[in-house]
Amino acid sequence: MKAMFYDKYGPPEVLKLIEMEKPIPKDNQVLVKIQASSVNYGNLVLLKGVPYLSRLAFGLLKPKYTIPGGDIAGRVEAVGKDIKQLQPGDEVFGDLSGCGWGGFAEYVAVPEDVLVLKPVNISFVEAAAVPMAAVTALQALRDKGQIKSRQKVLINGASGGVGTFAVQIAKSLGAEVTGVCSTRNLDILRSIGADHVIDYTKEDFTKKTQSYDLILAVNGYHPISAYKRALNSHGRYVMVGGGGAQFTEALVQGPFISLTGNKKMGNMLQRANQKDLIFMKELLENGKVKPVIDRTYNLSEAHEALRYFEEGHSQGKVIITM
Structure with missing residues (x-):
């Protein structure tokens, strides 16, 4: 072979x-x-x-x-x-x-x-x-992020492999989804069901008044303090991608922030899991994810x-x- x-x-x-x-x-x-x-x-x-x-x-x-x-x-x-x-x-x-x-x-x-x-x-x-990208998105949203129906969820880096699955999985679980990407990818996010899209080349979601119940950081970089500012009072931030500085902040500062306040912040490493892949198979078969x-x-x-x-x-x- x-x-x-x-x-x-x-x-x-x-x-x-x-x-x-x-x-x-x-x-x-x-x-x-x-x-x-x-x-x-x-x-x-x-x-x-x-x-x-x-x-x-x-x-x-x-x-x-x-x-x-x-x-x-x-x-x-x-x-x-x-x-x-x-x-x-x-x-x-x-x-x-x-x-x-x-x-x-x-x-x-x-x-x-x-x-x-x-x-x-x-x-x-x-x-x-x-397998890897979809299960990463699923575990980040459902397990680490504890996503609930009707929550406001933001996905930073929404147009990549993990991000496109995360948008669709969050929608299938009943969330209101905002996707962050560059100008050329806005239509892709709309086509897979994002309720709102933000062009990061034109605006910074961490400086807006809107706050979120759950932020999934797949790509791009903002300091953890900026993500914290964009969360609501009991929000959760999950980091699964991004630069080395973003990873370090989530690993080191995230647990401290989580212990000293109501906002929960940290990172997640995907684990291969047959049951989660079966869950994704069902979403694929039902046309909820493509x-x-x-x-x-x-x-x-x-x-x-x-x-x-x-x-x-x-x-x-x-x-x-x-």
Whole structure:
């Protein structure tokens, strides 16, 4: 099979397209012929080993996982003897970030419990866009943000991969949603159901009189004090993306602010979760959420896909097809 392989940390150029043996599934594994994968921030962390703290999990001096790619969508080709739910021919999608990665390849062998049957009403390309980004948005809004119906929710960085899912998930949960993005992305947010849109090139939502019950910061940068100002008296702020300074403030100052007042502020790290992916499958099947796809690249163009994603201006998801 073909796979994107790397054996040293660095920029996207360290990836090499190689031929390697197709994996043989163990008794508790499923062999998936991958049709599409997608690019996420975690792929860049895996590839570069930055922030350096991540190397405790990914390998101190050289990569522990040599094929990146967390999200996959594909077709089951073979199953181990202990597999109970899936069978050859099933169309599936899933998040491999908790079981060794490996999505930038033509095949992968993984445990059954990281996969979910693909909704029949979406393509492999659309399905590959879902797992990491959508589950991140879901966990941030529902679990960390404790979103409730009729709340006023603001999503900063609403036009990217996580952001476009967050807008739709928040709407499906009954919130009144404001999306923040650049001028060129305003129509995208309106098309996926945002009640209000703010063009950050023209106005700063942290300096307006409107306050919010929940703010989800996916991209962009404002100091944590500005986010605090934009929350109502019992509001919540959840950071899942953005610059290093924003991450540090949420990690260090967030807990202190949360302990000393009624506003709750902090960050969240996504965890692969089959139940959450099943929840997203139902939203997809019901038409309440639809993946927004920016660009697709072939596997051999993975370097270009990662470079484009790294620029930070993608409109929805960046997909790699096999």
